[in-house]
Amino acid sequence: MVFALILLPVVVGLAMLVVRVENAQASKGVGALVALATFVMAVAARGDEQSVRWLSRPFESSFHFGATSISFWIVLLLAVCTFCAILATNVPRTRQFVAQLLVLEGAMMGVFLARDLLVFALFWDLMLLPVFFVLLGWGAHAPTAWRYFIYNFAGGLTLLLATAAFGALYGSTDVIGRTGVHVVGAWAPWIFWGFAFAFLVKTPVWPLHTWMPLTYADTPGPMVSVVSAVQSKAGLYGFIVICMAFLPDYLKEYAPILIVLGAISLLYGAFASLTQTDVKRVVAYSSLSHLGLIVIAIASFNPLALQGALVYIVAHGLFSAMLFLVLGFVESREETRTLTRLGGIGAANPKLAGALCIAALAALGLPGLAGFVGEIIILIGVFQAGLVWPAILALVAIVLASAYMLRLYQGIMNGPEVADLPVRSDLSWMEGIAVAPLALALVVLGVDPHAVMAFDTSAYNATTSQGVTR
């Protein structure tokens, strides 16, 4: 079942690239069906594990996949986001675009399901390709595609080097999800930084974030919703399942650096977000800020903060996907993303305004929606861990979040109607279906986060408590 989760989207996606039947609706239909099937399989695959031996020398490695623990929730998030993104697709050359979305889904399934470091690294590189091709084919500026690819591939290479060193030292890379695998020795700090560099670039964290605003602004809405919701979580996921599990001593040792970087991202992202005029860049910088908070949570070595991080990973995925989808709708209607050119759309498009409102409120942390739950748990955990200053800085950033999210919402929806903006119809039913699952999930998770919380940290509790007592 877990193999099918990866193979189905990839195979269908590649087939769609080759079979040249130009029918936008049919392409979307096939894509949505595949994404739906993947979602159903993902739900059914909970706890499933499968393994096929790949290498026995120079270290053991297997195509080992498992939908357990934290992976399961991120995989569900990925399946939902891809489904929504495909329904929301509204770009020229729909067939190729949907195909790339499916390949991206399959590749990221591989990243989050992999139970083997080498397989993880393999899919890590693979998941860059669809985004690169979409940026080349649909983006406005070619340099953006380069920047995305070079930055992330550089990360992928240090990941590869770290994996090779890990394999040479430990003799096996089939370790993700196992407990009691600790790497120590002269090489271990290098291995740690090899992994950490890749994860920091992918998340991204200041000062490695410069590829991110450009990429998020240039990629069409549906794809960027998946990238921001799920792909950016690959780094955080890596910190939790690799650095925290196998290199806890070094994560502990270098935690101050990560906390400082996280805090800078948190504030820098929030202030930068306040001044952006491109609506997608507003959300891009807000992402930098929110993910900085999660980095702090992971580096704080507190079980509660870690649980909060897991909730917030899912919550951020949901609301950033929704934000980017809705901003994509706005862009396709008004043909501009400039905040100063937009205004007063809400009166004529109440459903569009409502969708943006829910997403923005979730992003600024309104109680009752998922974002709040994650933030508050992280803050309590970070405070418990004795990190008072980061917690205070996080509070500042959360206040700023209200400012930039309301600025975004009001700039687009409220105010006097701008005369020369084209007046277009409200959300179509298809677009409505595309954002409804995300909104629903935000509310459900906001009211009852126990499903995600109740579970999860068990595998890492050992290492985290060990870290605390040391």
Added chain:
Amino acid sequence: MTQSVTANDWYSVAPLSIVAVAALVVLLADLLAPKSVNRYVAIGLGAAGLIVAGIDAAYAFHSNYAAFGGAFIVGGFSVVFQEIVLAGALGSLILYGAMGDGKRIGGTVALLLWSTSGAMLMAGAGNLMTIFLGLELLSLGLYCLCGLSDRPTAREAALKYLILSSMASGFLVYGMALLFGASGSVALADLTNPMLVSSPLYWCGSGLFFVGIAFKLSLVPFHAWAPDVYEGAPMPVTAYMSVVTKAATIAVLARFIYAAVPSTIAAQLLLPIWVIAAISMIVGNVGMLAQHDLKRLIAYSGIAQVGYILTALAGGTPLGMRYAIYYLAAYTFMNLGAFEVAALLSDEREEGSRLANYRGLGARRPVAAALMTFFLLAMAGLPPTAGFLGKILILTTSVSAGYAWLGVVLIVGTAISLYAYAKVIRAMYARDEHGHAHDARPAVPLAWISAVACCVIVIAMTFYPLTPSNILPLVR
């Protein structure tokens, strides 16, 4: 050591004899066959000879036999390299079939086959004489092949190759003479004598030998000839040089590194080679950035890829040798695949190697563009290709053999190379359609089939990473 030549000795050189005889058969058939089918007869017979030789060679995989008093050593090592050489030769032959212009090519095919038999001799060479014999047999054929084209650049390339390659041979043979002077024997096995360490002749001889080999492998700083010659030569010959020549020379170098260096001084004696490999990885990959021709791009890429292969050999571990061979095989099929796709884009007037012609290819010929993208990404080492797995295997051995710095250089080189490869990919998928629609003949089934076959092999090698286990001992 006087020893009579036995039947077994002759059996052990049967594969290369088959190739050499096939060349004669091709020449004969070329005379007799009618003009209309002549081309296919020549290529078909040549391919048949290569395949039969490949099957025959495979039988010797589990043997370990020193024929002709140690001059030619048959075993897993020689067989694996011979198979790679044969695969490369077959790919070049198919390129001739895919992009020729209807002239008689019997002579060309015969030269290619004779060259190949020289390369096969190098794969099993157990003493310095055989190495030189094989190398010259390989090179003499190539000098002619380089010039066998109507384009003036081909003649320039042939002359350049002749002069520089002869100079390299000079270095090589001078080094061999000094080694012989030091050890009193031409056998590689006698070079392991620890007494040699004190002989200055030995050090000078080894140095000159390495210079000669580095010339042939076009390693930095002896690489300047490669881009020009690759660009000027006809495409099948370029493919041949980039695969077969390198494979055969690496066979010689690997055997020398593993079996003919006194173990006490191996680390010092071989250090310059690793340094050269590191420089090659950087210079080769940087050199790729400015190229406008696929053949030049592949010349520079080849410089770097040989650096990767040498990285695997650093440290002299048996596993390192296996991964070097694995990567060499992967490199062979990636390169051949890229050339097969380029052949699809060729026509009578022009070879499909100018990168300007690749602009907008993704829209015009999506499958060809996808295949080319695949091969370029494989060279860059992206998954799911053998290039990815090969790199991680090489990284692991270099780390565990204590040459982590080479691994780091490999990573840096790969990052640079990606930019160069991705530039071509970007040109293929860029939306602007300014590129003149220079389109090729509609279908060349042979090139299609072989490009797809290369693609399948490169993927299959990732998931079934067979590396030859029976490659040691190399010398008796």
